[in-house]
Amino acid sequence: MMLRKRVITVLTLNDGTLFRTKLFTPDYRYTLNFVDAWSVDEIVMFDVTRGDTPDRQKFFDAVSNFAQSCFVPIAVGGGIRSLDDVKRYMDAGGDKVVINTGALERPELISEIAETYGAQCVVLSIDAKRDGDRFDVMSHSGSQTTGRDAVSWAIEGEKLGAGEILITSIERDGALQGYDLELCAAVADAVSLPVQVLGGCGNWKHMVSAFEIPGVSAACTQNIYHFTEQSISSAKKFLASKGHPVRV
Amino acid sequence: MIGIIDYGLGNLRSVLGAIEKLGFQGTISSEPNDLSRADKLILPGVGAFGDGIKNLKSRGLIDPLNDLVTKQRKPILGICLGFQLLSEGSEEYGDHKGLGWIPGQVKRIEPGPEQLRVPHVGWNDFQQTRDSILFDDVPDPALFYFVHSYYLDTDANTTVGTCTYAVPMTAAVQRGNVFGTQFHPEKSQQHGLTVLKNFLERA
Numbered sequence: 001m002m003l004r005k006r007v008i009t010v011l012t013l014n015d016g017t018l019f020r021t022k023l024f025t026p027d028y029r030y031t032l033n034f035v036d037a038w039s040v041d042e043i044v045m046f047d048v049t050r051g052d053t054p055d056r057q058k059f060f061d062a063v064s065n066f067a068q069s070c071f072v073p074i075a076v077g078g079g080i081r082s083l084d085d086v087k088r089y090m091d092a093g094g095d096k097v098v099i100n101t102g103a104l105e106r107p108e109l110i111s112e113i114a115e116t117y118g119a120q121c122v123v124l125s126i127d128a129k130r131d132g133d134r135f136d137v138m139s140h141s142g143s144q145t146t147g148r149d150a151v152s153w154a155i156e157g158e159k160l161g162a163g164e165i166l167i168t169s170i171e172r173d174g175a176l177q178g179y180d181l182e183l184c185a186a187v188a189d190a191v192s193l194p195v196q197v198l199g200g201c202g203n204w205k206h207m208v209s210a211f212e213i214p215g216v217s218a219a220c221t222q223n224i225y226h227f228t229e230q231s232i233s234s235a236k237k238f239l240a241s242k243g244h245p246v247r248v
Numbered sequence: 249m250i251g252i253i254d255y256g257l258g259n260l261r262s263v264l265g266a267i268e269k270l271g272f273q274g275t276i277s278s279e280p281n282d283l284s285r286a287d288k289l290i291l292p293g294v295g296a297f298g299d300g301i302k303n304l305k306s307r308g309l310i311d312p313l314n315d316l317v318t319k320q321r322k323p324i325l326g327i328c329l330g331f332q333l334l335s336e337g338s339e340e341y342g343d344h345k346g347l348g349w350i351p352g353q354v355k356r357i358e359p360g361p362e363q364l365r366v367p368h369v370g371w372n373d374f375q376q377t378r379d380s381i382l383f384d385d386v387p388d389p390a391l392f393y394f395v396h397s398y399y400l401d402t403d404a405n406t407t408v409g410t411c412t413y414a415v416p417m418t419a420a421v422q423r424g425n426v427f428g429t430q431f432h433p434e435k436s437q438q439h440g441l442t443v444l445k446n447f448l449e450r451a
Binding site: 002003004005006041064067068069071072073074090091092093094095096114115116117118119120121163164192193194195213217218247 | 257259261262265266267268269295296300327340341359363365366367368369370371372373391393395396397412413432434435436438440441
């Protein structure tokens with residue numbers, strides 16, 4: 001009887017089309033089957049449509065499509081700056097929102113969302129890049145350095161009312177060489193929130209290593225299923241065989 | 249027709265999607281007239297307790313819902329925040345009065361000696377403690393998706409099932425025509441859909 005570790009699929013969409021994150025090469029295998037609907041524990045959908053005022057309608061349509069077919073939680077994000085944005089993303093079918101640059105620009109956004117929708121609705125996403133023995137927070141899809149320290153920002157995010165932290169290693173993203181375990185551990189140790197980790201998962205052993213860190217409650221992947229025939233259920237069978245409680 | 253109560257906070261589309269998947273028709277509305285025509289009501293929920301009650305009030309829904317649920321005895325299912333709103337009150341972001349259809353208070357989850365992380369997020373075992381039509385054809389225990397920082401502290405006669413996170417807590421209730429689940433049936437795959445189906449067909 002215990003809370004299961006989560007295996008989360010991250011989908012990045014540009015103008016409603018699924019993109020592989022590395023090099024942003026389009027991948028047209030955008031189907032619901034792709035996310036192994038009965039095995040996935042949760043789905044994260046990011047909109048990376050560019051422009052000053054990007055038209056997100058196709059993204060919202062894609063979220064609605066998933067929400068009507070996959071009966072698991074869907075976290076949505078990409079460009080959220082205000083409570084009005086949150087409402088639009090939630091109306092499309094999101095159950096919680098993921099904020100990143102919006103919170104860096106205006107940290108009180110975290111509190112505003114928490115007070116309106118509850119803390120559990122706010123996932124603070126932190127893109128981090130190594131700088132010596134510390135981790136720099138990056139903004140704008142990992143393109144700009146902020147001078148903030150990732151661990152301090154996670155602590156501040158918790159104080160402001162975030163319900164979960166999603167920590168991404170920018171350098172590992174797409175590399176399939178494993179999560180940055182030092183980064184995951186530093187953040188998971190610093191906060192008392194559930195922590196999701198992203199960036200670098202290339203095989204199921206990488207998930208096991210992440211789950212061995214206390215406080216890591218979810219392993220997120222985005223590229224791995226593009227490169228392998230393996231399904232989420234096979235990942236879960238492997239995790240279970242290594243003693244990690246998962247929903248199989 | 250199933251009336252999904254729109255008070256500006258719930259994940260209404262997800263609930264409607266699940267109902268339609270089960271072959272039922274639903275309407276999302278904050279109009280008392282629409283809701284009074286519905287056979288059954290669902291009070292969904294993603295949000296904070298204080299805002300939930302404030303929004304129900306500002307839409308003029310408290311009195312009509314009291315009439316529909318306590319006088320006309322229309323079946324109602326509260327989900328997550330909607331489930332907590334059925335109670336007498338909550339301490340979330342200040343003290344707030346609830347709808348008062350089931351006894352008990354909503355309290356913050358304490359991490360306990362195990363230093364568990366709050367919110368309680370993810371799939372956890374649900375154990376049935378009393379018979380309820382909600383859990384017909386559902387294995388015991390079964391996994392459901394939870395996401396909450398507060399829990400309802402209610403009595404054993406109201407509780408029909410519990411989950412354990414640091415301590416056992418009420419995860420589903422039934423009191424007459426009033427049903428509620430702390431977990432999200434619309435987000436809990438096949439077992440969640442079975443719970444919704446039971447409410448739609450048997451409540």
